Amino acid sequence: MDLHILDHRLRVTSISKNGLVNFTHPLIKLLFLRNRTRCKFFSLTETPENYTVVLDEEGFKELQPSEHLQVESSTWLPLNVVSNGNASSSSQAVGVTKIAKSVIAPLAQQHVSVFMLSTYQTDYILVREKDMSVVISTLEEEFSIYKEVGGESVPVHSQDVFNGLQKNAIQPTVHPVLIPQNQFCVMSLDPDTLPSIATTLIDVLFYSSRFPADLLFTSSSGELWRMVRIGGHPLGFDECGIVAQISQPLADSDISAYYISTFSFDHALVPEEDIVSVTDMLQHQRKDPATS
């Protein structure tokens, strides 16, 4: 498997609920008028707490300082795992489950904090720029690592000589989880069709307090997903092993999962059909953390 360090320097920000209207102008540009900005990576996630916006430095310039805007101080670089046809796997699972053992667990063991952005197509594992040498050292045994530079894939190797990697046992805090009843669809949209649903999306994002009941999006697979929200209070950005804690048992059971970090909490999406066993799994963890 290949691991690519993508050519985007990212910032993680939060816009308050009340503050979104002040950012209507730049956000509409970043969402719908991509040719008017140099922004090449943009993610917007709405949760009850806030709006989490993850975007590259070019996009970040569009956001004016404001009491409504919080900015995490690091620069984050996105990692992406690409199958190179060499690895075979019997796993049918999609999402972060596929990389739980090869990426998530090792990084947690090396105390590297990750910020996850799963998408329909792939998972972006964001790591802090300052952690990159540890990331490379940690993962180069399992992966061929490349850095994307100006469209080219440049092989990279660790600069440091380790006397073996410390495999620290993960004894992370077991965070409370919340499993709402909401059903989720995960969809992909061709960028060319985005204009045709612009007013609908603008309406939902900027002008409504709840997703309209009559809004029909067809999910080709018909799959529904359920959410596991992780964290009783905002998690911060320094704790490691949170993703590992949930993705390990999911990987053991070959259960697909998307994972979306936000400014306050983390969120795992699992197939509706698996929510009972996932719930059992998580209850088990919280009764006896030592066995997880």
Place this chain on the structure above:
Amino acid sequence: MDLHILDHRLRVTSISKNGLVNFTHPLIKLLFLRNRTRCKFFSLTETPENYTVVLDEEGFKELQPSEHLQVESSTWLPLNVVSNGNASSSSQAVGVTKIAKSVIAPLAQQHVSVFMLSTYQTDYILVREKDMSVVISTLEEEFSIYKEVGGESVPVHSQDVFNGLQKNAIQPTVHPVLIPQNQFCVMSLDPDTLPSIATTLIDVLFYSSRFPADLLFTSSSGELWRMVRIGGHPLGFDECGIVAQISQPLADSDISAYYISTFSFDHALVPEEDIVSVTDMLQHQRKDPATS
């Protein structure tokens, strides 16, 4: 011919060029998400000077006070002329030309200031609420006048007894005109198709300094129009006879014209094929005002 006083109480406002970004949120709602507001009348005109927004009181509530927002103090009521099948006319002209002698000239003679909004379909003649009794007295000889109230057309008659109307001679200031080279298209859009061009319109209105050259709109008639901008300095809202001054000679020559008032200047659109004779006409006026 019937004259309808429409059931909208309108405000005339101006947003500065630099200030538009602050109004992105309410303007997008008013333009594209009509079911989220009670606003039933909305007009946005961009000129080099500013953005003129004419809207009803419900829409006006959406605009927050700002140093970038100027508001003319009156409430304006829109008049609309509707053919009732009784009047025959040999005139082929469209737009304000059709009502030049029946509405524009008489109101000017009675010192009633008008604010014109021509559209593809019809012309809205805005008059101040405080002038309405004079308007009714002036026009009821020529028109059956109705007030729209809750969807019903209620006949109205003048309350005042005039000893004949004073027919004041119009001796207005002859304002300088500017005739730019720009060619204009006048188009009508079915409201149902508005979402499909939303991102294009949003782009043009909020994010570009000039209309994109590659933006293709098909004009079914292929007609092109030229503009006559009236006023060397902002006209204000009290002077009467400005519209009359240009629409009279146009009516005499049966030349179509759309007329759009804005916060600063007035604008007449005439067919490209008539611009030479219109230019001559206006030059003639400015050499010898007494003959116009």
